[in-house]
Amino acid sequence: MIFTTQDIQKTFKTGEVAEEILKGIDLSLTEGEITALVGASGSGKSTLLTIAAGLQAASGGEIHFDGGELTAMNQEQIRKIRAQSFGFVFQSPHLVPFLTAEEQLLLMLETAGSPLSKKQRREEVDKMLHSVGMAHRKTAYPASLSGGEKQRVAIARAIVHQPKLLFADEPTASLDSTKSHEVMGLLQQLTKTLNIATLMVTHEEDMLAYADRVITMKDGRFA
Amino acid sequence: MNLAWKEMKKSNTKFVILGSIVFLISLLTFIISGLANGLSQDNAALIKNLPDGTIYMETAAEETHALSAIDTDTEKQVLMENDGAFAFSIQMGFLLNEQDGQQSVAFATSTGSAEFPDVAKGDIILDRSLEEDGIKQGDIFNNSQLEDEFTVAGFTDGAKYSHAAVAFIHPDDYADMYRTEQMQMLFVPETAQPRTVSGLQSFSTEEFLNTLPSYSAEQLSLSMIVWFLVVISGMLFAIFFYMMNIQKLGLYGILKAIGVKTGALFRMIWTQMLVITAIALILSIAISQLFGRVAPSDMPFHLPVDATLQLTAVFFIIGFFGATLSGLQIRKATPLQAIQQGEESA
Structure with a gap:
């Protein structure tokens, strides 16, 4: 297990009212596997994903990753882990509008502090774009890419620095059925070949076929 | 990147x-x-272009340089004791040309300094803005307060005072025009600690500018x-x-x-x-x-x-x-x- 959580809790306070979103979650992720979180809206699946990814703090519990305790780290230490060991695919591609597809990936390598030389980085980027079928569009800016192409570039950016964990928050929500299957096939293939532990939130039942493990959430707990 | x-x-x-x-x-x-x-x-500009130094005028003039008249003995003593010091006077007036055209100027004279041009008696050196107005070297001007005529001997840059062009004249011509041998002010360059001169009030250049009515x-x-x-x-x-x-x-x-x-x-x-x-x-x-x-x-x-x-x-x-x-x-x-x-x- 590269990633585990113990008794994760999350409470949001609105004035005097406290709402418990996560009620003691124990989760473990394994390399080479896609774990899918499913559940109704408000069940807490996206909150769990963002806490696991270090994008927001838990109200209680522990998160362990690669021998370290994420919940005991400061913001800078978490940022470093996000940059070097985590990859993110969001519902929207969230590409940087003024960078080409190639530059999006080069920025990720630079942010992760890749030890590769400039030439090696370019080669790595070419290889990654080729693996997501976007090598022919490497000089294109996001504005000239289709929705599916943008999400492919976003996936390539998420894994170009060879993260150990990939977080995917409804990665196919903005795509049509054909493109959704293409993207999920790609995520499955990359998870296996690069031995990444992938945690995915989805509400599309069709996409569960690509997951190795499906966890259903209800009212802040695993059902 | x-x-x-x-x-x-x-x-x-x-x-x-x-x-x-x-x-x-x-x-x-x-x-x-x-x-x-x-x-x-x-x-x-005439005052602003002066180097760093101290300007003195008569205390009794109450910061109005037109009313200042420095005693000639005091003037001689200060000029003798300070290298580069000079006495000067400025008075608003006008020049009349041969066609009775009138030109407002600020008459300025000094006892000889690098900052004020040397002017021979009967000559006048004008700010260059007047050259742009068509006045040429050799033109003749007169003034109701002076019997003799002025001949334009040349032009100089950056000589403006009270929004008028400055006309540099010889001290003797100034004395004839304004019926006084006494200068209004003294200038002593680069005085770190302005020394006190009996009967005179000292000003930095900026302080002096602030004594000018409109400035x-x-x-x-x-x-x-x-x-x-x-x-x-x-x-x-x-x-x-x-x-x-x-x-x-x-x-x-x-x-x-x-x-x-x-x-x-x-x-x-x-x-x-x-x-x-x-x-x-x-x-x-x-x-x-x-x-x-x-x-x-x-x-x-x-x-x-x-x-x-x-x-x-x-x-x-x-x-x-x-x-x-x-x-x-x-x-x-x-x-x-x-x-x-x-x-x-x-």
Whole structure:
């Protein structure tokens, strides 16, 4: 297990009212596997994903990753882990509008502090774009890419620095059925070949076929 | 990766528009400042162009130089004791040409100094602005207070006083015109500690300028106009940089989510601010200097290097302040917030 959580809790306070979103979650992720979180809206699946990814703090519990305790780290230490060991695919591609597809990936390598030389980085980027079928569009800016192409570039950016964990928050929500299957096939293939532990939130039942493990959430707990 | 430059290259229209606004605001400030300084020079260039030193006038004159008359023995003693010191007088008056055309001037004379041109008796040296008005070397002028005539012997630059051209004349001619052998003022250069001279009051150049009836009131109004403009321009600068960066909060949040350091985002903001401000200011300075050269002589324009540098520094500081202010908002923005905002708008 590269990633585990113990008794994760999350409470949001609105004035005097406290709402418990996560009620003691124990989760473990394994390399080479896609774990899918499913559940109704408000069940807490996206909150769990963002806490696991270090994008927001838990109200209680522990998160362990690669021998370290994420919940005991400061913001800078978490940022470093996000940059070097985590990859993110969001519902929207969230590409940087003024960078080409190639530059999006080069920025990720630079942010992760890749030890590769400039030439090696370019080669790595070419290889990654080729693996997501976007090598022919490497000089294109996001504005000239289709929705599916943008999400492919976003996936390539998420894994170009060879993260150990990939977080995917409804990665196919903005795509049509054909493109959704293409993207999920790609995520499955990359998870296996690069031995990444992938945690995915989805509400599309069709996409569960690509997951190795499906966890259903209800009212802040695993059902 | 130079994110700042890449964004400016890709979104060049947005940055050109922002740069144009900064350019127009700074150009307006430079031009108004140049005109204000020009008026100031037009009022007192004769005194402003003096080197650092101390001006003395009679204490009994109560800071009105036209009423000052320095005792000749005191004058001789001060001039003897101080190298480079000289006595001088300034009186407003007028010149009449052979066709009875009248020209207002400030008559100035001195006991001999590097700052005032040497003039022979009967000759007159005028500010160059009068040459542009058609007066030529050798032209003859007279004055109702002088029996003899004045012959224009030449022209000199930067000799304006009380918005009139200065006419340098020989001390004997001055004495004949104003029926006095006594000079109004003494100038002692580079006196670190102005020494006390009995019966005389000492002034720095700036203090002396403030004794001129119209000068301080005029300068106060002009300074207020210029600094009011600088403050408004500065606020516009800061607001534009702030707005530009706040609009990109979502982008900065995503960059933070993937691990880009907040420091790198600050460098991006500062680089863009510096490039835009530098280009806009270079253009503004160039055009305002060009304006100074082509502006008609009736429109005094004077934008010296120190005033230009001062305004430039103010603009950079305010631009930096505006950019940093937005940077602080970006520092506060959480990656999650940015992602959720993006999702909502997607």
